[in-house]
Amino acid sequence: MNPANATAKEAEGGGNGExxxxxxxxxxxxxxxxxxxxxxxxxxxxQRVVIFQEGAMRETGKSMTTRTVKANFISEARFMRKLNDPLASNKKKRFIDLSGLIKKEAVAIRKIESIGVGVTAEAQKIFDAFSKTHRVKWDNKDIVINEDVRISSPYHSDCVTGGARAANDQMKKVLKIVRAKLQLSSDT
Structure with missing residues (x-):
């Protein structure tokens, strides 16, 4: 699609040769x-597609309504007038904050990655609780904390493995506290 000074004669089906x-x-x-x-x-x-901004130029601050139309669905197109730049009235408003979009994308990715696939609601609650104070990620159905400690199903303290002994013991204590706060079945 070439939006800059694009022209084309419409022949068959629609547009009346416009x-x-x-x-x-x-x-x-x-x-x-x-x-x-x-x-x-x-x-x-x-593709024989025309993108229109509906109506006259909008006042600054108002959103535009666009319509994408296959040219062969246009039965009549009556020319009204030519404008210099269809986007001119909102040029100052047409700013894309790339760093803001990148941040939003990163947040969306983190949210998606924080959802366990095929895990129980209990496992997800434990993951969410740990994510408030630690770097956590899913590795299949295991919760990985700070890249080295792993909690496997059924997510009790005896299912904590990996990491230095002190880190492992600390995560076992935290897991017991988390399970108690979430009022999950007792940790055995």
């Missing part, structure tokens, strides 16, 4: 009966 050029405003009627006014934001001649 030229869809970025910045032109049309009154559009679809084969489904839907009618709208829109400014062409982009046109893809290979």
């Amino acid at each position: 030229e869809y050029e970025v910045g032109k405003m049309y009154e559009v009627k679809l084969t489904t009966g839907i009618e709208f006014k829109g400014i062409v934001l982009a046109y893809d001649s290979d």
